[in-house]
Amino acid sequence: MKRGILTALLALLSAIALLLTGCAGGAAEHPTSVSGSATAAETARQGAAQSVGEGEQVFSLEVRSADGSVKYFTVRTDERTVGAALLGLGMIGGTVGDYGLFVETVDGVTVKYETDNAYWKFTINGKDSLAGVDATTIEPGATYAFVVEKA
DSSP, X not given: OHXXXXXXXXXXXXXXXXXXXXXXXXXXXXXXXXXXXXXXXXXXXXXXXXXXXXXXXXXXEEEEOTTSOEEEEEEEESOSBHHHHHHHTTSEEEEEETTEEEEEEETTEEOOHHHHSEEEEEEETTEEOSSOGGGOBOOTTOEEEEEEEEO
């Protein structure tokens, strides 16, 4: 009896999986969270993400401009650091100083501290980064962000 219930349960789960897979309808591939516990907001954000680059490593990038607009990217790369990946894709630019790369341009938007009284803040999973983008090793599934911060 238990074997019949188990078989029926497996058949039901398989049918649900096929139904959900069929609903994707060939949509672009967007990774969910590494832990598999993506919230509805994360899933919606990933659905709106533009995929850039090629490679084995995958991470999410958010770009929050001064006007409040937000862009989402799914970045694929074979680079070791976030900075190398984004520089290689032409997504960031700036000047190199004593402390590494000072990012002034993100996704074509330039913010200069001297003239705009603002800068691009770099965050990892919503927390301020303790290292520069060029010294940050890619963590698969992590979400990195550049946010315009007024001084």
